[in-house]
Amino acid sequence: MIPTFKKPYVTAAIAILACASGCRFIQPPAGTPIDKDVPLGSVIDRVNQTQEENAEASKFVIYEHEFEVNVPLTHLEEDGVDNKFEYQPQERIRGFRLGPLGQTHVMQIANYIVPRQQNQINYQPPWNIVVERSTSSKRWDSRHRYPVHFNPELDEARRQTVVAVLTGLGVNNADQLVVVAPAFAEGLEAPVAAGTYQRSR
Numbered sequence: 001m002i003p004t005f006k007k008p009y010v011t012a013a014i015a016i017l018a019c020a021s022g023c024r025f026i027q028p029p030a031g032t033p034i035d036k037d038v039p040l041g042s043v044i045d046r047v048n049q050t051q052e053e054n055a056e057a058s059k060f061v062i063y064e065h066e067f068e069v070n071v072p073l074t075h076l077e078e079d080g081v082d083n084k085f086e087y088q089p090q091e092r093i094r095g096f097r098l099g100p101l102g103q104t105h106v107m108q109i110a111n112y113i114v115p116r117q118q119n120q121i122n123y124q125p126p127w128n129i130v131v132e133r134s135t136s137s138k139r140w141d142s143r144h145r146y147p148v149h150f151n152p153e154l155d156e157a158r159r160q161t162v163v164a165v166l167t168g169l170g171v172n173n174a175d176q177l178v179v180v181a182p183a184f185a186e187g188l189e190a191p192v193a194a195g196t197y198q199r200s201r
Helices: 007-020 042-058 100-119 152-168 190-200
Strands: 129-132 178-181
Touching: 100 152, 129 152, 152 178
Parallel strands: 129 178
Antiparallel strands: none
């Protein structure tokens, strides 16, 4: 014989089973009501405009991967090391030179600035030219020597390289325009970057 339950017990049992099984109670559609005094689309237009301005500023960022790989020529002895980053610009051939993509990027920046400076002598671009701060140097006085450290000497050498290239391309006051700073846009996690690359193909 099947036992019978009163309606309150049946309702409570169904609710407990639904929660235990992972089901969720779906709320009816709701949200913040639109202010009738604001034109439709004005809020999202402001968001889009901000994103566009940030994207334009990001065009003036020369990223770390646009330079040659920071690979040391020789390893220093653990004792008697004066420079913990082993940075020797007169002997080093890697780390601060622009790669092919970096050269193209700097030329595009110069192509934007030079015509405007020809028309307006004191023209200054609305954004600084940013050399992304390096984050992949080894410290030879550390225990494991992982390439995860900042390197101010390398950053300054990269900045001077960009200044020299822009000056050679005709940009006035390039030394005042180029700064070292973190990139505006955050990087992607490796799985996300790999998936994005596959979808783009």
